Amino acid sequence: MRRRHLLGILGGAAIWPITTRAQQSAQQRLIGVLSQGSAHTHPTPPFRAFLERLQQKGWEVGRNLSIEWRFSEGSTEPLPRLARELVETPVELIVTAPTEPTLAAKQATSNIPIVFLQVADPVQSRIVTNLARPDANVTGMSVFAPDIAGKRLALIKEALPSTKLLSVLWNKPSKGAVLVRDEIFTAGVQLGIEIQDIGIDSASEIDGALRKAVSTHAAAVVVIDDPVMQSRVEAVVQIALGLKLPLVSQSAGYANSGGLMSYGPDFNEVYRNGAEYVDRILRGAKPGDLPVQQPEKFKLLLNLKTAKTLEIEFPPQFLARADEVIE
Numbered sequence: 134m135r136r137r138h139l140l141g142i143l144g145g146a147a148i149w150p151i152t153t154r155a156q157q158s159a160q161q162r163l164i165g166v167l168s169q170g171s172a173h174t175h176p177t178p179p180f181r182a183f184l185e186r187l188q189q190k191g192w193e194v195g196r197n198l199s200i201e202w203r204f205s206e207g208s209t210e211p212l213p214r215l216a217r218e219l220v221e222t223p224v225e226l227i228v229t230a231p232t233e234p235t236l237a238a239k240q241a242t243s244n245i246p247i248v249f250l251q252v253a254d255p256v257q258s259r260i261v262t263n264l265a266r267p268d269a270n271v272t273g274m275s276v277f278a279p280d281i282a283g284k285r286l287a288l289i290k291e292a293l294p295s296t297k298l299l300s301v302l303w304n305k306p307s308k309g310a311v312l313v314r315d316e317i318f319t320a321g322v323q324l325g326i327e328i329q330d331i332g333i334d335s336a337s338e339i340d341g342a343l344r345k346a347v348s349t350h351a352a353a354v355v356v357i358d359d360p361v362m363q364s365r366v367e368a369v370v371q372i373a374l375g376l377k378l379p380l381v382s383q384s385a386g387y388a389n390s391g392g393l394m395s396y397g398p399d400f401n402e403v404y405r406n407g408a409e410y411v412d413r414i415l416r417g418a419k420p421g422d423l424p425v426q427q428p429e430k431f432k433l434l435l436n437l438k439t440a441k442t443l444e445i446e447f448p449p450q451f452l453a454r455a456d457e458v459i460e
Contacts, residue, residue, distance in 0.1 A: 160197055161196070161197055161199045162192070162197060162198050162199070162225060162415055163198075163199045163201065163222070163224050163225060164198070164199075164201070164224050164225060164227070164228065164411065164415075165200070165201040165202075165203065165219035165222065165224035165226070165227045165228070166200055166201070166203065166227070166228045166229075166230075167205075167215055167216055167219060167227060167228070167229045167230075167234040167237065167238055168180075168202075168203070168204050168205070168229070168230050168234060168360050169204075169205050169207060169208075169209070169212070169231060169233055169234050169304075169306070169307065169361055170204055170206075170207075170230070170360030170361055170363065170364045171204055171206050171207065171361070171364045172202070172204040172206070173364075174364035174365070175204065175364070177360065177363045177364055177386075178363075178386055178400075178401055179250075179251070179363065179400045179401050179403065179404040180404060182401035182402070182404045182405050182408075183228075183250070183404040183405065183408045184408075185405075186404075186405040186408035186409065187408045187411065190408065190412040191412075192411075192412065192415070201218075201219055201222055201224055203215040203216075203218065203219060205234070207304060207306060207335060207361040208306060209233045209306045212233055212234055212237035213237050213240065215234075215237070216234070216237040216238045216240070216241035216242075217241050219238070220241045220245060224245065225245065225246075225415075226245065226246045226248065226411060226414055226415065227245055227246070227247050227248070228247075228248050228249075228250065228407065228411060229247060229249045229250065229273075230249065230250040230251050230252075230360050231249070231250070231251040231252050231253070231307060231309045232249075232252050232253060232255075232258050232260070232307065232308045232309035233306065233307060233308050233309075235247065235252055235255075235260050235271075235273070236258065236259075236260065236308070239268075239270075239271055242270070243269070243270055244270060245270065246270050246271075246272075246414045246419075246420045247270055247271045247272075247273070247420065248272060248273045248274075248407055248410045248411055248414065248420070249271065249272075249273030249274065249407075250273060250274050250403060250407045251276050251309075251358075251359065251360065251400065251403060251404075252273065252274070252275050252276070252277075252309055253277050253309035253310070253312045254277040254312050255267075255273070255275050255277075255425055257312060258308060258309065258312070261425060264424060264425040264427070265424045265425075266421065266424070267420065267421060267423070267424065267425050268420075268421065269419075269420070269421045270420050270421070271420055271421075272410060272420040272421070272424070272425055273407060273410065273425060273426075274403045274404075274406055274407045274410075274425070274426050275425055275426065275427045275428075276383075276397070276403060276427075276428055277312075277427060278398070278427060278428055278431070280320075281316075281383075281397065282313060282316035282317045282320045283316070283319075283320035283323065283324070284396065284431075285320075285355070285381065285383070285396045285397070286299070286320045286321060286324055286326060286355075287320075287324060288394070288396050288433065288451075289352070289353055289355070289381055289394075290324060290326065291448065291451050292393075292394065292435075292445075292447055292448070292451050293353060293379070293445070294448075295352065296326060296352040296353070297326065297327060297352065298326070298327045298328075298329060298349065298350065298352060299317075299321065299326055299327070299328055299329065299351055299352060299353055299354070299355055300328075300330075300331045300345070300346035300349070300351040300353075300354045301314055301317055301328055301329065301330055301331060301332070301354070301355050301357065302331050302332070302333065302339075302342055302343070302346075302354050302355070302356045302357070302362075302369070303332045303333070303356070303357035303359075303362070304332070304333060304359050304361040304362055305332045305333060305334050306334065306361075307357075307359040307361065309359060310332075310357045310359050313357045314330070314332070317355060317357075329346065329349060329351060331343070331345050331346055331354070336361075336365055336368070339365065339368060339369055339372060340372055343369070343372050343373055343376055343378060344376065346378060347376050347377075347378055351378075352379070353378070353379035353380065353381050353393065354373065354379070354380050354381070355381050355382070356369065356381070356382040356383075356384075356387060356392075357383070358382060358383045358384040358386075358387075358397075358400070363384065363386060363400070366386050366387055366390050369387070370387060370390045370391040370392055371391070373391075374391055374439070374442070377442075377443055379392075379393040379394075379439075379443055379445065380393055381393055381394050381395065381396075382395045383395065383396065383397030383398070383400075384397060384400050385399065385400070385432060385434050385457075386400070388434040388435070388436045388439075388459065389434070389436075389459065391436065391438075391439050392436060393435075393436055393440060393443065393445065394433070394434060394435045394436065395432075395433075395434045396431060396432070396434075397428075397431055397432070398428030398430065398432075399428075399430070399432060406426055410423055432456045432457065433454060433455050433456050433457075434455065434456065434457045434458075435447060435452065435455045435457070435458050435459065436459040437458055437459060437460045438459060439459075
């Protein structure tokens with residue numbers, strides 16, 4: 134995305150173009166955001182939460198903050214170029230989401246601070262070498278937790294006891310999603326559940342992927358969340374509901390929109406915590422002194438309305454364990 138966009142929050146997020154740097158106030162701080170998501174569905178709920186927290190910390194877009202947005206529309210190919218654009222602008226801080234944009238930004242600069250969001254495993258991805266003391270200019274928010282994939286699959290088997298086959302829908306260009314997919318396959322072996330890969334290279338393949346899950350009689354589809362999949366929540370949910378296919382996700386956004394259930398960290402909170410790091414760095418903190426944060430709380434959300442539509446009845450003991458129920 135080659136034009137600069139200014140995104141503000143005034144009773145909701147809005148986007149409008151800025152045509153010249155002269156329009157910026159001298160007091161405005163300039164940061165960049167590099168996302169693998171889409172400009173057409175921006176802002177997603179997590180990015181909206183990110184912007185709201187920035188505003189709560191005193192950073193108001195258009196008054197004392199300006200943001201250069203770059204979206205790769207699901208592809209990894211333009212990420213190095215987009216990262217260089219932000220470095221050459223130059224911005225004084227880069228926010229990235231998820232793994233591939235972070236790697237591109239890290240390759241583009243060793244001086245400009247980088248705050249990453251929603252990275253699956255920053256150590257395994259070689260973004261940082263140490264969570265407690267990350268690299269000099271890189272820190273952020275991980276969504277990795279030991280055995281989270283196994284716990285999610287165990288919950289599916291408890292909710293749907295006859296489960297023998299699960300399909301996994303994920304964005305293939307996402308390096309972080311690859312790690313999560315591998316964890317799901319490992320957990321499937323341990324739990325005696327066959328896992329079917331229905332990963333996609335572009336959003337145009339979503340319908341075909343979900344129809345494949347139906348044709349193979351998958352008990353449910355597990356969606357691996359990244360900014361690309363988060364930008365397609367409504368489309369994925371509507372197709373799945375039309376096919377009477379249960380959806381299970383890490384993100385509550387899917388369950389809130391009509392998926393069957395979700396179990397994982399609060400992505401909105403992850404992005405809010407990322408905004409806290411942006412605030413601290415803009416006020417003088419060094420990224421290397423800010424430890425990478427990992428999720429500590431996980432939430433089980435059940436959509437009873439969708440369960441009734443799909444003629445699924447949760448076992449009473451399972452229903453009692455839910456942190457939130459949508460009726």
